[in-house]
Amino acid sequence: MKLLAVTSCPTGIAHTYMAAEALQMAAKEMNVDIKVETHGSIGVENEITDEEIKEAHAVIIAVDTKIDKTKFQGLPIVEGTVQDAIKNSKGLIEKAMRLENDKAQYVEKVSKIKENRKEKKKGPYQHLMTGVSYMIPFVVAGGILIALSFAFGIHAAENEGSLPWALSLIGGGSAFALMIPILSGFIAYSIADRPGLVPGMIGGMLSAEIGAGFLGGLIAGFLAGYTIVLLKKWIKLPKTMEGLMPVLVLPLLSSSIVGLLMIYIVGRPAATINVGLFNWLENLQEGSAIALGLVLGLMMAFDMGGPVNKAAYAFGVSTIAAGQSSSVMAAVMAAGMTPPLGIGIATLMTKNKFTKEEREAGKAALVLGISFITEGAIPFAAADPLRVIPSLMAGSAVTGALTMLFKVKLAVPHGGIFVLPIPNAVEGFLPYVISIAIGALVTALLVAALKKTKME
Amino acid sequence: MNIKELLTKDRISFNLEGLTKEEVIDELIEMLFKDNVIEDKDKFKIAVMKREEEFSTGIGYGIGIPHGKSEFVTEAAIAFGISKNGVDFDSMxxxxxxxxxxxxxxxxxxxxHLKVLSYISRRLMHNEVRQAIMEAENYDDIIKAFEK
Structure with a gap:
């Protein structure tokens, strides 16, 4: 019978190793095979391998710190403190030996984990996110340029040759026009590599042309990617003509297929849904608008820059794609600013609940917060997810709901407080700032109340 | 790198006088201070006592290993003392x-340095090592006990 163990104490200088030694001594006495991984100041030593996990009967986790237990998933675990291991190492080992080890269940779990990983790598969601992440810089640059053009007056861009006209041409006429083609192109690129780019971008362009918008762009991207995958599988050219595949055969065939499908089949329903969505948003009743703001807020704070956050953000962006301002965008940006802001305020309010490093990071979080970089809250959420993430979500939900309640609208997709002074960028400046402040305070108070006092 | 560099002759007391945990810690800190490895006694003590508050380093078996990580420590060092009567260390x-x-x-x-510290910690778990230290009469006996 083989056992595994992990020991780790807060300073990682002495007790980690005493506990390890105690377990090894006890195991030797009891004639049990044990391997102890130590997490100390030196780092991880005597690391347990996947192979060993597969063969082990159970694992003893004797830690006073947080360690990542995911690699032992499926293995019976005996949990204890470092003191338990030092004082009662035999007891822990006996307990571990008594545990039932259901190998079958474990194998199943492992294959499940592997499946998840695979999906993560190649799932449609990942393709979508690739597209979105390539699109966002276009949106940001374009959106802010449009906002700057608005600064000269809402209709200033109509005066051809003037600066606002030029800004609008760069931002709206060009950057925003590329937005959907880039989205579709890079979704297809993610699926099918380079050959995907041509039908993807062309399909995206068509989608914008026929009014199918974002939704059409998404469909075009996937259509293009999988079309290339199939064409590559089906078409076998003689060796001498293989060079023609990437420059002639694939681009020509795939763009015709995707283009025709977009125009004759996908285009119209997608355009209808697109228009419907906008009408729905336009006529949203107050109650449901607030609920939408709330949900968007929860999404923005849930994974701080991860896929859920990006999905909410992409939705926000899609509502300003035509250059008009939207309440959804306002809720999304505000709710994305509150997590780092709230955390930053919490570090100022309750100094004893954060380490020195965290207090420094708190200041950085404030700056990231006002710049609408939600990721600024990640270090805190990672250190104490169960207390921090719900606090972040609560604050962002409040902010999202408030901006909807106050009917704030935003014309720019990014920029945090730096874009707010631009005239016409935001409708309802004061309520907007208030909404953000209240949400940030909610987060700060919750974090302050939930977090434990630090002793380190 | 060996134990002798961390635990020098000047950092050992065969007869600690302190009657409480804090007095004993003060005595040991004083030795390190005199040996110029600690710049600020009070600041270092705060670090040590904070660690004790989390949970006592009295791990039982008649051993206490208080420790502190601080910017006021110039180099890694160990001070060691024997208390004949023993002190209450809030032991497990x-x-x-x-x-x-x-x-x-x-x-x-x-x-x-960390490797040496972890090695010492491991050795202390062994009964015969503790016994040998307890019976040590001079510096060399202590070092021998660890190096066995």
């Missing part, structure tokens, strides 16, 4: 501590 087994090791560690420490 409720018994008094006789062998007290104070470990001082600077904020940034290389792995070699």
């Amino acid at each position: 087994d409720g018994k008094p501590a006789h062998l007290i090791f104070l470990i001082a560690v600077p904020e940034k420490l290389d792995d070699i």
